[in-house]
Amino acid sequence: MNVLVWYENKPLPEAVEAERRIYPNGIHGALGELFVTQPDFLVRTRVMQDTGQGLTDEDLDWTNVLVYFSHKHWRDIADDRVAAMQKRVLEGMGLLLLHSSHASKIFSRLMGTRTQCLRWREADEWQRVWTVNPAHPIAQGLEKEYFIIPKDETYGEYFEIPQPDEQVFLTTSQGGEVLRSGCCWYRGLGRIFYFSSGHETYPVYYQSEVRQILINAVRWVHTGNKRIGWPNWARESGFIE
Amino acid sequence: MNVLVWYENKPLPEAVEAERRIYPNGIHGALGELFVTQPDFLVRTRVMQDTGQGLTDEDLDWTNVLVYFSHKHWRDIADDRVAAMQKRVLEGMGLLLLHSSHASKIFSRLMGTRTQCLRWREADEWQRVWTVNPAHPIAQGLEKEYFIIPKDETYGEYFEIPQPDEQVFLTTSQGGEVLRSGCCWYRGLGRIFYFSSGHETYPVYYQSEVRQILINAVRWVHTGNKRIGWPNWARESGFIE
Amino acid sequence: MNVLVWYENKPLPEAVEAERRIYPNGIHGALGELFVTQPDFLVRTRVMQDTGQGLTDEDLDWTNVLVYFSHKHWRDIADDRVAAMQKRVLEGMGLLLLHSSHASKIFSRLMGTRTQCLRWREADEWQRVWTVNPAHPIAQGLEKEYFIIPKDETYGEYFEIPQPDEQVFLTTSQGGEVLRSGCCWYRGLGRIFYFSSGHETYPVYYQSEVRQILINAVRWVHTGNKRIGWPNWARESGFIE
Amino acid sequence: MNVLVWYENKPLPEAVEAERRIYPNGIHGALGELFVTQPDFLVRTRVMQDTGQGLTDEDLDWTNVLVYFSHKHWRDIADDRVAAMQKRVLEGMGLLLLHSSHASKIFSRLMGTRTQCLRWREADEWQRVWTVNPAHPIAQGLEKEYFIIPKDETYGEYFEIPQPDEQVFLTTSQGGEVLRSGCCWYRGLGRIFYFSSGHETYPVYYQSEVRQILINAVRWVHTGNKRIGWPNWARESGFIE
Numbered sequence: 028m029n030v031l032v033w034y035e036n037k038p039l040p041e042a043v044e045a046e047r048r049i050y051p052n053g054i055h056g057a058l059g060e061l062f063v064t065q066p067d068f069l070v071r072t073r074v075m076q077d078t079g080q081g082l083t084d085e086d087l088d089w090t091n092v093l094v095y096f097s098h099k100h101w102r103d104i105a106d107d108r109v110a111a112m113q114k115r116v117l118e119g120m121g122l123l124l125l126h127s128s129h130a131s132k133i134f135s136r137l138m139g140t141r142t143q144c145l146r147w148r149e150a151d152e153w154q155r156v157w158t159v160n161p162a163h164p165i166a167q168g169l170e171k172e173y174f175i176i177p178k179d180e181t182y183g184e185y186f187e188i189p190q191p192d193e194q195v196f197l198t199t200s201q202g203g204e205v206l207r208s209g210c211c212w213y214r215g216l217g218r219i220f221y222f223s224s225g226h227e228t229y230p231v232y233y234q235s236e237v238r239q240i241l242i243n244a245v246r247w248v249h250t251g252n253k254r255i256g257w258p259n260w261a262r263e264s265g266f267i268e
Numbered sequence: 269m270n271v272l273v274w275y276e277n278k279p280l281p282e283a284v285e286a287e288r289r290i291y292p293n294g295i296h297g298a299l300g301e302l303f304v305t306q307p308d309f310l311v312r313t314r315v316m317q318d319t320g321q322g323l324t325d326e327d328l329d330w331t332n333v334l335v336y337f338s339h340k341h342w343r344d345i346a347d348d349r350v351a352a353m354q355k356r357v358l359e360g361m362g363l364l365l366l367h368s369s370h371a372s373k374i375f376s377r378l379m380g381t382r383t384q385c386l387r388w389r390e391a392d393e394w395q396r397v398w399t400v401n402p403a404h405p406i407a408q409g410l411e412k413e414y415f416i417i418p419k420d421e422t423y424g425e426y427f428e429i430p431q432p433d434e435q436v437f438l439t440t441s442q443g444g445e446v447l448r449s450g451c452c453w454y455r456g457l458g459r460i461f462y463f464s465s466g467h468e469t470y471p472v473y474y475q476s477e478v479r480q481i482l483i484n485a486v487r488w489v490h491t492g493n494k495r496i497g498w499p500n501w502a503r504e505s506g507f508i509e
Numbered sequence: 510m511n512v513l514v515w516y517e518n519k520p521l522p523e524a525v526e527a528e529r530r531i532y533p534n535g536i537h538g539a540l541g542e543l544f545v546t547q548p549d550f551l552v553r554t555r556v557m558q559d560t561g562q563g564l565t566d567e568d569l570d571w572t573n574v575l576v577y578f579s580h581k582h583w584r585d586i587a588d589d590r591v592a593a594m595q596k597r598v599l600e601g602m603g604l605l606l607l608h609s610s611h612a613s614k615i616f617s618r619l620m621g622t623r624t625q626c627l628r629w630r631e632a633d634e635w636q637r638v639w640t641v642n643p644a645h646p647i648a649q650g651l652e653k654e655y656f657i658i659p660k661d662e663t664y665g666e667y668f669e670i671p672q673p674d675e676q677v678f679l680t681t682s683q684g685g686e687v688l689r690s691g692c693c694w695y696r697g698l699g700r701i702f703y704f705s706s707g708h709e710t711y712p713v714y715y716q717s718e719v720r721q722i723l724i725n726a727v728r729w730v731h732t733g734n735k736r737i738g739w740p741n742w743a744r745e746s747g748f749i750e
Numbered sequence: 751m752n753v754l755v756w757y758e759n760k761p762l763p764e765a766v767e768a769e770r771r772i773y774p775n776g777i778h779g780a781l782g783e784l785f786v787t788q789p790d791f792l793v794r795t796r797v798m799q800d801t802g803q804g805l806t807d808e809d810l811d812w813t814n815v816l817v818y819f820s821h822k823h824w825r826d827i828a829d830d831r832v833a834a835m836q837k838r839v840l841e842g843m844g845l846l847l848l849h850s851s852h853a854s855k856i857f858s859r860l861m862g863t864r865t866q867c868l869r870w871r872e873a874d875e876w877q878r879v880w881t882v883n884p885a886h887p888i889a890q891g892l893e894k895e896y897f898i899i900p901k902d903e904t905y906g907e908y909f910e911i912p913q914p915d916e917q918v919f920l921t922t923s924q925g926g927e928v929l930r931s932g933c934c935w936y937r938g939l940g941r942i943f944y945f946s947s948g949h950e951t952y953p954v955y956y957q958s959e960v961r962q963i964l965i966n967a968v969r970w971v972h973t974g975n976k977r978i979g980w981p982n983w984a985r986e987s988g989f990i991e
Binding site: 113117136137138139140141187189190192212213214215 | 595599618619620621622623669671672674694695696697
Binding site for chain 2: 146155157158159160161172173183184185186190193194197199201203204205207
């Protein structure tokens with residue numbers, strides 16, 4: 028399974044040092060290191076500063092799963108890259124969107140809503156991640172009905188997303204917010220998972236439960252679908268390319 | 269629209285006085301008073317001490333909507349009454365289940381899971397009721413994305429329910445729990461709404477947002493369905509009565 | 510309730526005469542005549558040839574529900590009109606999409622998929638519209654589990670839509686196709702219903718069951734939502750306008 | 751992965767010979783032979799005539815997935831066996847229900863509806879199985895948007911089931927019926943898939959697309975969950991055993 032880890036890699040000046048201390052190789056580096064532990068994953072990392080913003084047609088054709096972490100500069104992704112990503116998802120690419128990627132163009136395009144819209148606060152609060160669908164593949168390996176992340180950015184509702192096809196996690200914060208934090212959608216031949224944890228100035232991606240979820244999620248969004256040219260009649264009708 | 273308000277009416281000894289102070293006519297009385305404010309509702313109240321446990325065939329045939337509040341004595345409802353309620357829901361009766369009714373036999377029968385299973389704590393905590401589907405009919409009339417109930421019993425996940433067909437509310441507590449607290453299901457020709465707020469020793473049902481939700485919910489679960497004998501072939505096959 | 514009926518009004522040359530014979534005042538005229546029978550509906554009709562393509566900001570602000578019928582010229586709708594419609598739906602406008610409107614830009618934008626993609630055939634075939642959620646408000650008033658449309662255009666799967674939040678109808682054709690033909694979605698503060706019946710050269714919109722569904726659907730997509738400025742924090746954050 | 755294939759094994763007298771000709775070792779034999787082709791499956795078969803109706807606690811504890819095929823004698827399963835199966839599903843057992851098993855007590859108990867209720871006809875008709883969620887794991891490996899089963903029993907709506915959490919397949923028949931034929935549900939820690947194809951007097955289970963689906967389905971319903979004693983607080987509260 029080919030896994031492309033993409034990171035915006037442009038932290039705000041005030042966060043640069045904290046991020047470097049926690050993730051010396053960047054978030055893409057940390058995620059890459061996690062995924063290479065899986066013998067059946069072939070991992071590549073890209074950042075927004077790379078050629079074609081790190082999302083060239085070659086990159087997108089190569090990968091089966093795109094792990095995507097954007098942040099404040101979500102508006103900078105070129106429209107043709109967004110269109111390419113959407114097409115690939117509809118043709119079978121899995122998409123794992125992390126944390127601030129809720130604001131990404133690709134997410135709001137696939138959802139049809141203003142996914143930028145949620146409540147947020149950086150306040151060093153603890154978060155509790157609750158499993159509300161323990162039968163779900165992404166929830167496998169978690170021992171208890173919730174686990175605690177000692178510090179993360181607080182996100183809260185109202186989160187303008189379509190009702191998830193499957194709701195796996197809900198996250199509550201010390202301040203009393205809640206977010207639908209682990210959400211699955213099917214779009215065409217592809218699968219999408221949004222997971223809210225992981226502000227880049229906290230060591231969230233080193234936590235064992237989170238690492239379990241990330242690996243489960245990559246496996247779940249991976250469809251193995253490569254139905255080039257399907258469905259045929261729509262193509263022949265000229266409706267879709 | 270005929271509305272039957274049913275209450276177990278058997279509070280624990282230690283709660284009798286608090287409940288009487290807050291709800292002098294019982295919870296059924298308070299809910300009945302709320303619903304008669306609607307010109308198109310015809311309201312009847314019953315308690316478990318009534319004939320046929322207040323759920324006779326005549327009661328169930330009369331009503332379009334059953335508003336149900338059970339508590340510690342949920343095991344006492346006779347199986348034939350549970351079967352009658354299930355049949356009526358499948359034939360078009362609306363069912364509004366409140367608070368501790370999550371443990372009721374009728375709820376777990378319609379869901380197929382052990383709905384008794386949730387986390388609970390009586391600790392005078394505040395609760396925040398978040399609207400996560402603001403387009404939903406049951407959420408109409410609420411001004412903000414959440415409202416606060418100053419004191420209520422805390423319920424929390426893991427709540428063994430099927431994924432709701434529509435998730436309208438989530439409730440967080442002072443202690444950090446969350447519950448899928450406003451949940452819709454379709455079963456046969458009927459509609460069901462579970463709403464978690466309303467411990468009987470707090471004045472929750474006098475709160476304006478809660479009253480708005482209760483009225484919306486009665487209207488939503490009401491189907492107007494009376495398709496006696498439908499679907500025909502299954503009846504003719506002898507599969508169902 | 511304000512209802513705006515919008516029709517593309519540009520039939521293919523070979524269909525002009527058939528359509529005129531069946532719908533002398535156009536489809537928008539026929540639908541308008543149906544909706545004015547409801548005492549609480551205030552109806553306006555627009556066509557693509559009107560000012561602002563019949564979808565001006567004033568039109569969209571005026572209406573609570575937009576009934577939309579586009580056909581072969583779906584590509585002609587200006588992007589700023591599509592954006593305006595999307596914004597209005599997310600802010601509470603109901604949207605009823607009919608038949609060939611599956612190809613519309615507004616539909617594919619709200620869904621995030623290539624909704625143009627389905628199988629179709631004009632072959633004078635009968636269609637059976639099956640009710641698979643008889644508890645749903647849109648299915649109220651239909652006596653049997655299916656009804657027949659003697660002749661309509663045949664649509665079939667694979668239809669590239671997200672899984673509907675609620676699946677109300679499925680339609681089978683004489684040739685053996687099936688389409689998820691009555692589909693509900695929630696998007697932000699708004700509600701959407703797609704209904705596939707109604708090729709403009711057949712008298713489908715005079716059929717009583719279809720008329721019942723259309724009226725139910727307008728009532729269902731109507732939210733009564735006008736939460737201008739909600740949710741506040743996202744607006745203040747600059748995330749959304 | 752342990753897979754228990756259970757078959758009622760009591761065909762109607764008039765069907766005995768046809769079934770023996772097509773499935774010399776019974777349906778359980780044929781399914782067992784299919785599943786042993788998978789190197790990671792450990793397969794056991796049981797029939798209703800076995801000890802404990804072939805569903806002893808030892809059988810249910812041993813297996814990870816129960817493949818269940820009941821027919822006319824669905825009423826004969828003892829209530830304590832049904833309760834045991836339900837408990838095991840809620841604790842993580844996968845359940846694959848085939849064809850006439852729609853009428854089984856375990857299915858209607860997990861659904862809360864009268865799943866016996868559907869339209870049926872034995873008329874040697876062809877069936878078309880349409881994939882409406884091509885991203886779904888159970889749909890993997892199917893090349894086209896539909897495949898044909900030359901002859902099978904016709905099932906049709908209205909099928910009294912809750913809205914599936916995921917709708918994978920729809921089946922149309924030569925006579926114009928449709929059934930929601932490939933349906934997924936989550937219940938507690940377990941997963942359930944109902945698949946309608948496979949009347950025992952036709953060679954349906956030798957067909958390659960059907961065999962692909964059956965294998966995919968066993969893999970999908972398998973959760974790997976064995977969270978004995980979870981969730982704890984409900985157990986300590988005495989709510990569930």
